[in-house]
Amino acid sequence: KELQYSTHLPPSVAINPVAIVPLFDAVLAADDDLSVKYFWAGQLFNSAGNLEAIRDGVVDVAFTQPDDAQADFPVNMLFADLYHIGDDPYVTAAALNETILVDCPECRAEYASNNGMFMGSHATTPTVMVCADEINSMDDLTGRKVIGQATIANWIQSFNGTQIDVPPPARLEAMERGVADCTLISREWLKTFSIMEVAKTIIPVSNGSQFAISIATMNTDTWADLSDAARAAFIAQMPISVANLVETYVKNDKAAEDEARSKGIVFTDLGGAYKAALDAYLDGFEERVIANAEARGVTNAAEIVGHFTENLAKWEALIAAEGTENYADLLKREIWDKAEF
């Protein structure tokens, strides 16, 4: 039996060598009858198409994002809406996985009704404001055009800016041309997408992070057909892959920041003004997210957000106490061992 994995990301993006390939290596090692075929970079389906492919039973495992099928994922969209709450990726990733896999049957039911299973995911490192101009105050940011996902539109609007959507590879050009002034990105993208070439100011204050993704959504029928050994290997490897991925991104972030500093790009928090503005915007943020979710029919949004924030607190404490050396073991013990697949 051939397992087919489909992603819109190229093979070189860290998720693939660090998390996905090792995941399938482990599954193949556990079951000799299995083989794997990767469809990279949208060879088969674009990002939204991957979700449909899982639903149609056309691929076995895929990288999916609830954002691509909002009508089908009103509950899981909560994690996209909570963007600003994510900060430390070790903590956010753990809290996300624990919430979905242990505390939120509604979240899993949404995947199930799309013929899929959420198996685990990571959280990106925090995003920071990177501008192609000198920025010395919040006034300098007023009215700027900022590239980022739709989730940040309200935050950008709060300083009279405009959020615009530009795919990551095209952001450098957009900023060079002045189509956009700034972008909200993980530091790693300074290198990955060459944003460093145009950056003049970086505001190293976390705006949040993206964790509403599923790096290996499993087709329900495929899962039912897998041998016990293959399933066990999948579940055992998932926390390891997530841990490696988070660690890789943190490391890449550090390297990119070091390089940016050595190139003389200005790092400034605007004397605390940026953080103050963000905090003011985030006052009552969770309530707004809950109200929006209820408006789209998620009845227990408050409960799910409650689970998520409790899990954030729990993992903050856990990581503070135990460090990140045994992160994979912690994830396994606290989440994947307790979850039912």
Next chain:
Amino acid sequence: MMGSAVACLALVVVTLHIFVDTIATKFFNAPIDITHTAVTRYYMVGLVFLALANVELRDGHIKADLFYSVLPDGMKRWVRGLNLLLLAGFTALLTWQVLLKAIAQTARGEKRIVAGVEYIYWPSRWIAVAGMFAFAMVAAVKLIQFLMRDEDGAAEAPQEGDQ
């Protein structure tokens, strides 16, 4: 014919809409939020799908003609029949598939929410169905005419021959 008129209207509207939105965004910092949805899901889908049938009616779909012109007349008829058969079959298959998709996306109310504003996507699926259906009908009629030896040979216009 009506589809083609709507497609033309879509081109006029898409031009004006993009132009106005660009001016509003770049000079007045007041983007029209619906632009992306309107352009991609409605104008472009309408422009492209609703024009397909009319293009086929005028035999405007792109063909190459590397060997066809040197075939004996009897063979040409066979080749042309097979061409129409594949055209009718493929467009019928596509129509069926976009119809299934439209039904499914309508049932789940395909949409997108950006900054709290909801944009409805599913109706645009039916534009694709309408366009494909018209395309498939034209293909089917051409095939039937061919089988009844009723074709006027317009599609055999000499311009197609590779001199």
Next chain:
Amino acid sequence: MTDIQIGGAGVIVMIVLIAFRFHIGIAMGVVATAGIWLIAGSRAVFSVLQNVPYSFAANWEFSAVPLFILMGAIAHETGMTTALFRAARLWLSWLPGGLAVATNFGCAGFSAAAGSSVVTSIAMGKIAVPEMLEHKYDKGLATGVVAAAGTLGVMIPPSIPMIIYAYFAEVSVGAMFLAGIVPGLLTAILYAVMIVGRCALNPSLAPATSAAADPKEKWRALADIWPLPFIILVVIGSIYTGVASATESASFGVIAALMIAAVQRRLTRENMVQCVAGSVANTASIFFVITGAILLTRFMAYSDLPEFISNFVIALDLSPLALVLITGVIFLALGCILDPIGLMLLALPVFLPIYIAADINLIWFGILFIKYIEIGLITPPVGMNVYILRSILPDVPVGTIFRGTGWFFVTELVVLGLLIAFPAITLGLVEMAK
């Protein structure tokens, strides 16, 4: 049959269908449908058919295509292009193939605004080819020059394929853009040399315009040319000042053309209806062909054919230079049947690791790769630029356009040889910028 054999057989069937005048879109679509069905079953093929045509139509980037076609149509219908080419005829009458040379550099200039070959070919094809045909230029030369010089659209920055390549190879987009400038200009210059040479040897290709060069008339002609350069300046300028993206700049171009036509009182209800209806029909036929090409890419992904070829190359254990040459031949062959983006999606994931292992400069290789995939736009049986010109110029058979691109193909091989022999052509600017 193995998946690879199905892939190979599918390609052969497709070539036969195209050669016998089947709809190009149908030939690719039917073969892809049958192939995916055989390899992966009906569920897979239905999912692909439900996904591909609609998502390709509902696509922001594609909206630049009808807008640029419309811009060119208005410019032509209202006589703006005639004025410019009349001046070019009067002033370039001493130069064999003068109009074709002017068109070639026009494409190069337009490339500085457009990031895609399709857009460049459409805009310039709509503007220049009817004029060359009216001046009795050889049909093959008139269309071939646009089909070929249209590929400069992605060699001279900006360039969408370069952005995608940079993303795959994890190299700097800026460095790729810099690296493309000299090879792009070199190509344009060698094209011009080739055109002049051919037309000098065979004047029937481009009849000498018997411009009795009355100096007054020459200067008067020059006074009438401003609309078209003005429109192109609006397009390029709006992009470079950051006011507009490609699609948005196209809407500026359309509005500018309309305004000039209105001022010159050439705007009639009749020619506007014709412009719009024609542009819509062109867009729909281009859409149908590209949809077929995307379906074919899906089929190739299922068939494992690219992976099979790459494994074969790895087994040869070649020197870096031999690797570049052999894979170049493979990409040129694959480019015959795949569109550039499809070739990119299929080839880069399997071939890039080989280049990285061989320690080949990825910027240099990237430019070569962009060349290979662009040449595919003018090689039969699937030559997207040729089909696009066919869609906007229904009176010229596809075979004639393909033949017209033949000399440009030869010139491209010369350029490729130079780029491979002298990496400094590509890397010089990048080194200087460091």
